[in-house]
Amino acid sequence: DVVMTQTPVSLSVSLGGQVSISCRSSQSLVHNNGNTYLSWYLQKPGQSPQLLIYKVSNRFSGISDRFSGSGSGTDFTLKISRVEPDDLGVYYCGQGTQYPLTFGSGTKLEIK
Amino acid sequence: EVKLQQSGDELVRPGASVKMSCKASGYTFTDYAMHWVKQSPGQGLEWIGTIIPLIDTTSYNQKFKGKATLTADKSSNTAYMELSRLTSEDSAVYYCARFWGGGYFDYWGQGVMVTVSS
Numbered sequence: 001d002v003v004m005t006q007t008p009v010s011l012s013v014s015l016g017g018q019v020s021i022s023c024r025s026s027q028s029l030v031h032n033n034g035n036t037y038l039s040w041y042l043q044k045p046g047q048s049p050q051l052l053i054y055k056v057s058n059r060f061s062g063i064s065d066r067f068s069g070s071g072s073g074t075d076f077t078l079k080i081s082r083v084e085p086d087d088l089g090v091y092y093c094g095q096g097t098q099y100p101l102t103f104g105s106g107t108k109l110e111i112k
Numbered sequence: 113e114v115k116l117q118q119s120g121d122e123l124v125r126p127g128a129s130v131k132m133s134c135k136a137s138g139y140t141f142t143d144y145a146m147h148w149v150k151q152s153p154g155q156g157l158e159w160i161g162t163i164i165p166l167i168d169t170t171s172y173n174q175k176f177k178g179k180a181t182l183t184a185d186k187s188s189n190t191a192y193m194e195l196s197r198l199t200s201e202d203s204a205v206y207y208c209a210r211f212w213g214g215g216y217f218d219y220w221g222q223g224v225m226v227t228v229s230s
């Protein structure tokens with residue numbers, strides 16, 4: 001199975017600040033078709049996860065451009081700029097390249 | 113508007129089974145695979161398996177083979193997951209999620225909390 005390692009486990013940021021979350025996979029996430037199926041999700045308190053970013057760097061419909069994804073191969077990053085109160089929650093990376101599908105263990109974002 | 117409406121929370125006895133539903137609306141049910149994800153209390157996300165409603169094909173995480181059974185009813189646009197021989201380890205929130213061919217879950221149900229207790 002592909003192991004997804006997220007760091008940090010938690011972080012605290014002031015409103016208006018910027019944060020980065022790292023996600024590393026135990027194997028390359030480049031699919032045979034050339035695509036890299038790495039996505040990012042946010043689970044707000046008491047809610048279901050919601051899709052933020054797909055295929056490394058593509059923002060899902062309605063997602064603010066304050067969220068950006070980057071990376072390749074086994075090393076990926078989610079950046080959140082101009083942090084707002086509604087950004088708090090747990091962020092997960094997930095891979096859709098190889099079955100079984102797997103997720104990182106999550107990064108909890110707290111607002112100072 | 114795409115919506116996945118899951119059935120209500122369940123309290124079940126150890127050793128029993130539970131079947132939950134996920135009713136899809138706002139899109140053509142047979143155009144997408146439906147996946148199921150487990151979230152244990154205070155824990156992360158764990159992929160259980162998937163069903164392709166168009167051809168009734170399923171695929172499971174090895175860990176959940178024999179535990180979870182996925183089915184789908186095309187006539188009612190509803191996916192189902194049955195969990196059998198429940199133990200305390202099965203107490204969790206279970207989500208259905210639509211899977212886009214681009215390798216990601218674009219819409220999620222609200223979750224079903226299953227509590228296994230005598």
